[in-house]
Amino acid sequence: MDTIGARFTRPEPRRRVRDFVAGLLAPLPAKNCWTIAEHAGDDGPGGMQDLIGRxxxxxxxxxxxxxxxxxxxxxxxxxxxxxxxxxxxxKGTRTVGVQRQYSGTAGKIENCQLAVHLSYASPLGHTLVDVALYLPRSWAEDPGRRAEAGVPETVTFATKPQLARRLIDTALAGGLPCRWVAGDEAYGGDPHLAAALRGRRLGYVLAVACSHHVPTGLGKHRADQIAAGLPKHAWQRISAGDGAKGHRYYDWAFITLPLAADQHAGHHWLLIRRTRSTGELAFYRCWSPQPVPLQQLVTVAGSRWRVEESFQAAKTGLGLDQHQHRRWRAWHRWTTLVIAAHAFLAAAATVSTTNAEDMIAITANELRRLFHALIIEPARRIADLIAWSIFRRRHQATARTSHYARQALTEP
Structure with a gap:
């Protein structure tokens, strides 16, 4: 709150933001403005709804x-x-950005809402830092849907790689220190994003499809064709990072691509990962302003899993996907406060250290549980719980009366 409090000019919204983030950190069975308001001891959900929407x-x-x-x-x-x-x-079609589209989370085409996130991974920790909601063309070109969802006039259709580039540009302009960018095939397959990163002198390890064509001394060849022709000694067993059950070992090979040089100079490689149990291959286009060893490229490629850990922590513990808001502004505000809560946990976890050999370092999820049990929960009042029980029953009684009255107008 010392960091973001100045963005709220009055004490009431500052207090509500503090209580809102505390609610996100709490182990509530579901997170929405109603449950967070009850946790905060408010006399109803209106204040939290106003904070997010108005x-x-x-x-x-x-x-x-x-x-x-x-x-x-x-x-x-x-x-x-x-x-x-x-x-x-x-469900439905009125939530901003929703349509039937492929979701990597579900692994198939679903009625869903997609957002591009920027995560920051350093030797000190990792966290989400920024987000851009993907607005499909069917939404971007429909004035009626845009107006109903409150989409600003300045927002136009942009592909996911274009959104990623904007997030990266914003992070660099804000002084966030970094050396590398990592991403999956949706971003590695876009040559404009790769060229923009080279122009920024940012190294990258971006996944590409097996059909991706790579320039070699004998012309352009598919990435999987190059992998098939590699000798046995070209592969090295290297860990892509520490996992919960041990090192994540794969076989790796990389090929220098001197013919891929462009106006940005630097060094190009094709990096290939082979799963040791199944032989499944994955491919990456890599670039760096300076020569780097294979281990460095493998480390960057393995860091992409950090964002999956952040998604899991933000969804299961902080309610990233539990919002019930249909409009553009409310969606961004909810997501922003989740990002703030996640960043707080990531930073606080770096302060907690242990020298015990029989314990791992404290995780963000464990810190969230301790913070709630030791800091947030003792400050709550029993009277607040009773007051909310009364409020809920009164609200339900009012709703029931309205339903019966409406039914009486049409039924005998």
Whole structure:
């Protein structure tokens, strides 16, 4: 709150933001304005709903403050920006950005909402730092749907790689220190994003499809054709990072691509990963302003899993996908406060250290449980719980009376 509080000019919204984030950190069975208001001891959900939907504050500036907070607590010159998308399954067609589209989260085409997230991974920790909601063309070109969902006039259709580029540009302009960018095939297959990163002198390890064509001394060849022709000694067993059950070992090979040179100079490689148990292959286009060893490229490729860990923590523990808001501004505000809560946990976890050999370092999820049990929960009042029980029953009685009255108009 010392970081973002100045964005809220009055004490009431400052208090509500504090209570809202505390509610996100709490182990509530479901997170929405009703449950968070009850947890905060408010006399109803109206204040929290007003904070998310109507109060005067700029979520873009709050995310900028969160980025500064991350820079101060997790910043490192060798850090990695990871771009990835996540989908939230939704019903109906009125929630902003929702349509039937492929969701990597579900692994198939679903009625869902997609957002491109920017994650920051450094030797000190990792966290979400920024987000851009993907607005499909069917939404971007429909004035009626845009108006109903409150989409600003300045927002136009942009592909996911274009959204990722904007997020990266914003992070760099804000002074977030980093050296690398990592992403999956949705971003590695876009040559404009790769060229923009080279122009920024940012190294990258971006996944590409097996059909991706690579320039070699004998012309352009598919990535899987190049892998098939590699000799046995070209492969090296290297860990892509520590996992919960041990090192994540794969076989790796990389091929220098001198014919891929462009006006940005630097060094190009094709990196190939082979799963040791199944032989499944994955391919990456890599670039760096300076020569780097294979181990460095493998480390960057393995860091992409950090964003999946952040998604899991933000969804299961902080309610990232539990919002019940249909409009553009409310969606961004909810997501921004979830990002702020996640950044707080990531930074606080770096402060907690242990020298015990029989314990791992504290995780963000464990810290969230302790913070709630030791800090938030003792401050709550029993009277608040009773007051909300009365409020809920009165609200339900009013709703029931309205339903019966409406039915009496049409039924004998």
């Amino acid at each position: 109060a005067s504050w700029d979520d873009t500036l709050v995310r900028a403050d969160v980025r500064d907070f991350v820079t101060a607590h997790l910043g490192h010159p060798d850090a990695i920006l990871v771009v990835d998308e996540t989908g939230d399954l939704k």
